[in-house]
Amino acid sequence: MKIIAVYLSTRKGSVSEKIVDELTRGAEEAGAVVSRYKIGDSILGCRGCAACVKAGKCVIQDPLAPYWDDLQDADMVIVGAANFMGNVQGQAWSFMNRHFSMADTSRGRENRVIRFPAGKRIMGVFAQGQPDKGFYREVYRNYLRIFANYGFIPQEPMVVHATDLTEERLAGCRAEGRAWVEQMKESTEN
Numbered sequence: 431m432k433i434i435a436v437y438l439s440t441r442k443g444s445v446s447e448k449i450v451d452e453l454t455r456g457a458e459e460a461g462a463v464v465s466r467y468k469i470g471d472s473i474l475g476c477r478g479c480a481a482c483v484k485a486g487k488c489v490i491q492d493p494l495a496p497y498w499d500d501l502q503d504a505d506m507v508i509v510g511a512a513n514f515m516g517n518v519q520g521q522a523w524s525f526m527n528r529h530f531s532m533a534d535t536s537r538g539r540e541n542r543v544i545r546f547p548a549g550k551r552i553m554g555v556f557a558q559g560q561p562d563k564g565f566y567r568e569v570y571r572n573y574l575r576i577f578a579n580y581g582f583i584p585q586e587p588m589v590v591h592a593t594d595l596t597e598e599r600l601a602g603c604r605a606e607g608r609a610w611v612e613q614m615k616e617s618t619e620n
């Protein structure tokens with residue numbers, strides 16, 4: 431079981447980072463291999479240069495560069511991001527936009543082929559200042575739904591707040607990370 435964790439917060443003491451750390455620690459305890467990309471401060475946006483059409487992957491040389499090969503055999507991608515101005519922060523949009531490079535449209539749009547296997551889960555951990563966790567849920571769901579165009583299976587977003595940084599809640603996240611892996615193992619065995 432392989433999980434890629436992409437951390438998009440730019441803040442020291444980030445809430446989303448701490449929660450993703452605990453989820454992935456739990457996943458490792460259950461035997462998953464985790465690749466971590468702590469890149470919120472350095473990720474570049476898609477330039478629309480179309481060099482990916484020939485190259486077969488995004489050519490931008492930033493800390494996301496190893497991700498495209500890493501993604502091929504991953505079972506799940508977890509994105510940790512902040513809510514800025516009522517939406518997912520810009521760095522998370524840059525991350526999502528860069529997946530454009532993985533659509534091969536050289537045989538026309540109708541014959542579009544995604545350059546990695548379908549069926550990977552995409553999970554989002556979204557930190558917000560708003561204490562009502564339902565308030566922006568549809569915004570987060572919409573963000574994750576866009577990944578479905580690239581063969582990902584969006585999971586229900588996890589909404590978090592600074593008040594979740596208690597020992598008890600963090601231990602709960604570790605348990606949740608372990609449970610994900612157990613559940614993924616079961617679904618691949620059946």
Ligand SMILES: Cc1cc2nc3c(=O)[nH]c(=O)nc-3n(C[C@H](O)[C@H](O)[C@H](O)COP(=O)(O)O)c2cc1C
Nearest residue numbers: 439441444445446512513514515516557558559560
């Ligand atoms: C520029 C900016 C805009 C923000 N806008 C919102 C907002 O519209 N709604 C909200 O609930 N929280 C908002 N916040 C609060 C952050 O979502 C909150 O601090 C969250 O914990 C940040 O995620 P992180 O801790 O993982 O960096 C904003 C914070 C910043 C810096």
